Amino acid sequence: MKRLLHNRLVVTGAGILVFLMILVMLGPIVVSSDPFEMNPLHRLEPPNSAYPLGTDYLGRCLLSRLLVAGRISLGTSVWVSVVILFSGLVVGLAAGLAGGRIEEIIMRLVDIFLALPSLVLTLAVIGVLGPSLESAITGICISWWPVYARLVRGMTLTAMAKPWVQAARISGTRGMRLIIRYILPQLAPPLLVLASLEMGTMILVFSGLSFLGLGAQAPTPEWGAMLNDARHFMQTTPHMMLAPGLAIFLSVLGFNLLGEGLRDALNVREMTEF
Amino acid sequence: MKSLIQRRLLMLIPTLVGISLLGFILLELMPGDATTLLMRRSAGEVTPEAIDNLRRELGLDRPWPVRYLRWVGRAVRLDFGTSFSSGEPVRREIFSRLPATLALALGAFTFMLTVTLPLGVLSALRKNQWPDHLIRVGAIVFHSVPAYWLGLLLLWVFALKLGLFRVVGQGAWQDLILPIVTLGSGMAAFYSRMTRERVIDVLEQDYIRLVYAKGLSRRILIFRHVLKNALLPLVTLWGMSFGYLLGGSVIVESVFSWPGVGKLVVDAILNRDHPVIQAYVVLMALIFISVNLIVDLVYPLLDPRLRPRRSAEAMEG
Numbered sequence: 001m002k003r004l005l006h007n008r009l010v011v012t013g014a015g016i017l018v019f020l021m022i023l024v025m026l027g028p029i030v031v032s033s034d035p036f037e038m039n040p041l042h043r044l045e046p047p048n049s050a051y052p053l054g055t056d057y058l059g060r061c062l063l064s065r066l067l068v069a070g071r072i073s074l075g076t077s078v079w080v081s082v083v084i085l086f087s088g089l090v091v092g093l094a095a096g097l098a099g100g101r102i103e104e105i106i107m108r109l110v111d112i113f114l115a116l117p118s119l120v121l122t123l124a125v126i127g128v129l130g131p132s133l134e135s136a137i138t139g140i141c142i143s144w145w146p147v148y149a150r151l152v153r154g155m156t157l158t159a160m161a162k163p164w165v166q167a168a169r170i171s172g173t174r175g176m177r178l179i180i181r182y183i184l185p186q187l188a189p190p191l192l193v194l195a196s197l198e199m200g201t202m203i204l205v206f207s208g209l210s211f212l213g214l215g216a217q218a219p220t221p222e223w224g225a226m227l228n229d230a231r232h233f234m235q236t237t238p239h240m241m242l243a244p245g246l247a248i249f250l251s252v253l254g255f256n257l258l259g260e261g262l263r264d265a266l267n268v269r270e271m272t273e274f
Numbered sequence: 275m276k277s278l279i280q281r282r283l284l285m286l287i288p289t290l291v292g293i294s295l296l297g298f299i300l301l302e303l304m305p306g307d308a309t310t311l312l313m314r315r316s317a318g319e320v321t322p323e324a325i326d327n328l329r330r331e332l333g334l335d336r337p338w339p340v341r342y343l344r345w346v347g348r349a350v351r352l353d354f355g356t357s358f359s360s361g362e363p364v365r366r367e368i369f370s371r372l373p374a375t376l377a378l379a380l381g382a383f384t385f386m387l388t389v390t391l392p393l394g395v396l397s398a399l400r401k402n403q404w405p406d407h408l409i410r411v412g413a414i415v416f417h418s419v420p421a422y423w424l425g426l427l428l429l430w431v432f433a434l435k436l437g438l439f440r441v442v443g444q445g446a447w448q449d450l451i452l453p454i455v456t457l458g459s460g461m462a463a464f465y466s467r468m469t470r471e472r473v474i475d476v477l478e479q480d481y482i483r484l485v486y487a488k489g490l491s492r493r494i495l496i497f498r499h500v501l502k503n504a505l506l507p508l509v510t511l512w513g514m515s516f517g518y519l520l521g522g523s524v525i526v527e528s529v530f531s532w533p534g535v536g537k538l539v540v541d542a543i544l545n546r547d548h549p550v551i552q553a554y555v556v557l558m559a560l561i562f563i564s565v566n567l568i569v570d571l572v573y574p575l576l577d578p579r580l581r582p583r584r585s586a587e588a589m590e591g
Contacts (some may be wrong), residue, residue, distance in 0.1 A: 111285070112292035119521030120558045124296065127543045128303045128550035204420050208525050210423045210539050226423070231426055231529070238430055245423030253418040260414065 009261030018253035020247070024074060027067035035064040035221050046239060055127055066243050072211075074251060076137060077202040083141050084202075085195055088148020089187070093179065095155025097148065105160045107153065113146035119205065126214050136215035140205060151194070152187065159186040160172035177202050189266040191238075196259035200252040207248050278578070282570055283559055288564065293559045298345045300552040301355075302338070307540025354553035359545045360453035364553045368535055375534030378526065379519040383512075384459035391505075395496065401474060409466060416463035417450040421522060425456040425529035449532070457526045461515055466510070479503075506577055513569030517562040 005011065028035075038058045045055045055060035094105040113121070125139035130239035159165060165182045173182065207224030216222035223244040230240035314581060336344075348354070354364040397409040406455050406521035433439045439452055476482060531537070535554055538586060542550035 021544060108288055112289055115289040115293060115563055116296075116555070116559045117517035117562055119522035119524065120555060120562075121479075123521075123535065123539060123543065124551065125301060125553045127539075127546075127548065127555075130546060131543055162393070200418065207420060208422060210524060212528055214540065214543060227422060227426065234426065234430055235434060238434075240429075241423070241426050244408055245420065245426070248420045248423060252420070253415065256414055256418050 007261045007265045009257045010265060011261075013254050013257030013259070013261055016250055017258065020251055020254065021072070022143050024067060024070035025215075027070070028064065035060060035068045036219055037061070046237070049055040050099065054237070054239055056226075056231060056240060062226075062240065062243060063225060065221040066223070066247060069223050069226060069244070070247060072216060072220065073203060073207055073223045073248070076133075077206050077251075079172050079198055080137055080140050080206065081195060081198045081202045084144045085148055085191065085198060086143040087141070089152050089191065091145065092152025092154075093156055093183070096160065097179070097183075098154045103153075106149070110146040112149070113236070115141070116141040117144075118147070122205070122209070123214070126209070129212045131217070133216045133220065136206060136209045140202065140209075144202075148198075152191075155190060155262065158182060159183050162186070189262075189269040193259050193263045193266065193268055196255050196262060200255035203248060203252050203255070277487060278574070279571065281572050282567070293556060293563075294346055294349065295342070296550050296559075297349060297556040300555060301345065301548055301550075302341075312427055349556060353557070355549040357542075357550050358547045359542070359550075364549045367550065368538065368553050368557060371533060371535045371538050374532060375520070375523050375527070375536055378453055378457060378523050378532060378534060379516065382461070382519050382523075383516060385454050385458035386462045386465060386515075389458070390469055391501075392465040393462075395473055395501070395567065396467065397470040398473035398477065399496075406470075408537050409470070413463040413467045416459050419460070421456050421460060422458065422525050422529055425452070425526060427454050428456060429530070435584070436566040449530070453526050453530045456529065457519060457522055460522075461519065464475040465508070465511075465515075468508060469504065472507060473500055476500050476504045509573060509576065513566045516565050517558075520558055520561065 038060055039055065040058075044049055044254035047054045051061050051063065053066065056062055056065070090107060091110075095103045097109075098106075116124075122136075124138035125142050126135045129138060130137035160183070165178075168178065168182050206215060207227075208224065210222045210224035211228045213228060214227075218223050218225070226244040227248075230237075230244065233240055237266055339390060352365050354368075356362065357364050357367055360367060392408050397406045400406045429452065432447045440449055482495070484498060485495050505528075523532075523534060523541060527530065527536035535557075535590055539554040541547075542554070
């Protein structure tokens with residue numbers, strides 16, 4: 001713990017994230033204006049006292065939209081990452097522990113998934129389900145878990161080869177007890193690093209899909225979708241695209257700094273490179 | 275060696291089957307299938323008999339393995355049917371736009387290499403001094419910037435404010451500069467760090483110390499001995515990255531209105547134009563697989579340790 005607090009990257013990254021989290025959690029309570037309320041008389045206004053960040057093309061308050069959007073952008077990315085890592089963990093562990101034919105089948109399946117660039121597979125899934133927030137989430141989950149399944153399998157094999165794990169197996173430790181007492185503690189540090197970096201990637205991917213109109217749909221506020229609204233008014237009101245872009249950038253930066261810092265502090269460089 | 279190639283080619287079979295199943299499923303899951311098609315085609319009345327006729331005409335009444343094999347038969351000839359929205363053959367539509375996307379991806383890849391190599395090497399040679407710190411901070415920052423935001427900012431500054439570029443690309447090479455920078459910068463950030471780490475690893479090896487001891491010049495040392503050994507492990511990663519550039523081009527093409535397949539597929543998804551989506555997915559998969567196959571086959575030629583000499587089988591066993 002002390003080592004973590006001495007790591008500048010961890011502290012900066014965590015600082016940015018805590019700051020954003022407070023904004024997003026408390027912001028909508030403090031800022032009273034309705035993010036959905038349209039005001040045709042105040043379209044595309046620059047920042048002023050009534051609207052601290054100005055208004056969008058429908059006269060909606062950009063600040064309150066930004067804060068509410070944060071809940072969706074960040075919330076979705078976080079739990080999508082959790083789903084991906086968890087499924088990757090389960091499948092990877094199963095492959096690594098089972099070995100033999102089961103491992104072979106699982107890994108071939110993973111290879112097929114990895115034969116497509118993840119984003120292309122995501123687009124395919126969204127193509128089938130039709131563009132919506134739910135399809136974007138489903139698409140991302142389906143396309144990204146194989147990466148982690150493969151990494152976790154590798155880590156599991158390394159963990160199993162450790163002498164104390166072999167000793168435990170010889171003396172009869174099996175099943176869940178083996179996983180929980182001997183394998184998972186070894187996987188936890190690298191997975192923590194990967195989780196942090198993964199959240200950053202997921203924010204980029206999810207907001208990117210919304211930017212393309214394939215994720216969160218109007219009128220739901222989402223950072224990527226807000227950027228998409230803003231681009232059409234770049235010539236007249238360029239300030240519209242600053243805040244949502246900065247919000248995405250800062251959250252990704254926060255997770256990346258945290259992940260990089262954890263990687264140094266926990267000393268798991270080899271295991272987390274891919 | 276021979277068995278290595280054989281094994282690599284054999285591994286392609288399940289992958290290709292998987293991809294073809296995906297493409298087939300994409301088309302099968304088309305919402306409303308024949309009815310929608312008929313309505314789009316004729317704009318007239320849709321009677322149950324007309325639907326039945328069309329289903330028979332399209333072979334939709336046959337069991338799925340038959341339909342799958344038919345699909346494969348057509349896909350092998352790159353025949354992906356007609357686009358709903360334009361009424362043109364998908365093949366023509368997608369192939370007329372493919373060069374634009376490939377140019378973008380190749381450009382971004384070249385940009386990535388020209389930025390990455392000098393920065394990575396500099397960073398490694400000045401390890402823990404200010405150029406290294408600067409490059410590492412820059413790498414984390416550029417790794418975190420969303421491409422779509424970076425693209426918009428570049429457009430705003432360089433096209434709108436400074437007037438150096440056109441806002442909407444028309445396919446000329448000048449229009450490609452901003453998209454290339456946008457697409458390549460995130461990856462450049464990632465690889466400058468990778469290059470740094472590899473070069474540092476190699477610099478610590480004994481054989482480099484030997485070269486130092488022999489008194490060779492620093493330039494020969496870096497280019498002949500360090501770079502060659504440091505970059506070799508990156509070649510496979512580069513192959514993978516090309517695929518991510520293809521995927522990433524979807525966003526960049528949309529920002530810059532670049533007329534490539536990425537823009538085509540986004541429009542197709544929004545219009546639920548399944549034949550186009552299916553063709554895009556299959557084609558991207560084929561390109562990605564081919565690039566990685568080429569990388570895997572070329573790799574042994576680059577790495578003397580994997581070159582076939584006496585008997586590769588003996589080494590393997």
